[in-house]
Amino acid sequence: MTKKNQLVAISDEVVMNKIYLIRDQKVMLDRDLAELYEVETKRLKEAVRRNLDRFPEDFMFELTKEEFTNWRTQFATSNADKMGLRAPPFAFTEHGVLMLASVLNSEKAIQVNIQIVRIFTRIREALTDNLSIKLEIVEIKKRLQNQDANIELVFNYLDELIEKQENPKPRKQIGYKRKSER
Secondary structure, three states: OOHHHHHOOOOHHHHHOOEEEEOOEEEEEHHHHHHHHOOOHHHHHHHHHHOHHHOOOOOEEEOOHHHHHHHHHHOOOOHHHHOOOOOOOEEEOHHHHHHHHHHHOOHHHHHHHHHHHHHHHHHHHHHHHHHHHHHHHHHHHHHHHHHHHHHHHHHHHHHHHHHHHHOOOOOOOOOOOOOOOO
């Protein structure tokens, strides 16, 4: 086993459990990333602040106080988990996580980032697969609705034919009439 393979012993499930949906984006919080990179959250934030030009809004954002409070109440965290969470955390999108590897520049950060990016990719693929399945279902429903309308039309015609057969109108006879029938 190489040195690089020994560095990453984090299960995909652990990483997936640290991905949250905030502002309709899949993000990871600074404290979770710091834990994965085995650095202090304070050091991670310092590195980011020194390189803010590398983290535009679509790469990283700081949670508002309201979002932070909402996040804490949604994830019934224990008191131990809340310790050190006095300030709203940074939330990193997939691109922000990628950028972190260049800012932290450690072998551990690079290997963990590779794993995180692979997980983000799998999540995106799963969502895309689900979306395409949903679109196919909608298309099938539309076809069935159109067929239902056509079937209903056929049944209406059949009802009309049956009604005509049950109540036939007296038919006018055609042909020559004898003088006695006139």
